[in-house]
Amino acid sequence: MPPQILAVGNLKGGTGKTTLAVNLAAELAGKRKVHLVDADAQESATEWFQLDGGLPFTCEALPLDDPGEAAGWIARITTNPADLVVVDLPPHTGAATAAALILADLFLVPIGPSTLDIRAAAKALDMLTEAREAREDGKPAALLILSKVDRRTAAGREIEAALHEMGEPVGPMVGLRSAFVDAASGGSWIGAYAPRSVAHQEIATLAAVAARILKGKKHGTA
Amino acid sequence: MAPPKRPSLVGAMKAAKDAAGRTAQPPEAAPVASQPSPAAETPAPLAAPPGPAKRDRSLSDRSATTALHIPREQLHLLRLVAVARANREGGGRPSVSNVLRELIEANRAALEREAAGG
């Protein structure tokens, strides 16, 4: 059976894609065999992995810049023996993002607390719609994730409200927490670095929602 | 609202996936995986979550988008209600528009009476 595929993307850098991809991959690895594909030529996920902090999944750098190489890239992912492949995407609408949208069961879009982030996300959602039209299976499902947000601020709450008007389900948010940075610096992930911390609970909650969607259960509608 | 018909990267990737499915063989042998190639490379028959884009389309055909000018405080209240409802219903997609729709439906009889000059 080909692996299920969870892609993490947005057209903007620094929104927390890699942080989310690595931590979710680790959390989801508790119950299934997970492989992380680092599709960003900057290779931050690969570097994180190479710090040898004992991340509980396998990882490979697999950028895709030339659309002509897409068939090989796709085959490489769909024949991976893991149960779940998590793809960490680069911050642009290049071939990797397009191909990931064609493959993914679930597309996570971390969105930072600024209007620029919202605008970048809207463009990513255009590409998502295009992919859904090209495929005939209604996939990928999508989840917007408010990322790096201080929810106590008015700006945080307003961005959250704006997300809810974008027409895609909004998942549990991930707060701005230094524990994420500290865990990454040591090559670790939040569940190993600070188990049961608020930061870890946020990742666990998000992982549970993602797992439910991957199982084919609906995320819930309003 | 049809997207412009330029050669689309997404379309090219779909073609690449179909091609990859036909050969079902990674060009570079994967290091760990030497599984038998899946004979039928059809998408896994897992129940796909319905695509929200599709779900919304028929509704939006009958709907219009408008701008309302209301006090910030009222808008804020509507947003909080929208989020509270969605959270209660499992974290789905809160929508101020839905809250307004429901308010209108709840008061429809009175509104229609007034519209009829009653």
Ligand SMILES: Nc1ncnc2c1ncn2[C@@H]1O[C@H](COP(=O)(O)OP(=O)(O)O)[C@@H](O)[C@H]1O
């Ligand atoms: N939830 C968070 N709280 C605090 N810092 C974060 C959080 N998510 C990401 N960061 C930090 O922000 C920076 C960019 O995050 P990263 O995950 O690399 O984003 P992207 O992959 O989207 O470029 C990194 O330094 C990372 O440690």
Ligand SMILES: [Mg+2]
């Ligand atoms: Mg990154």
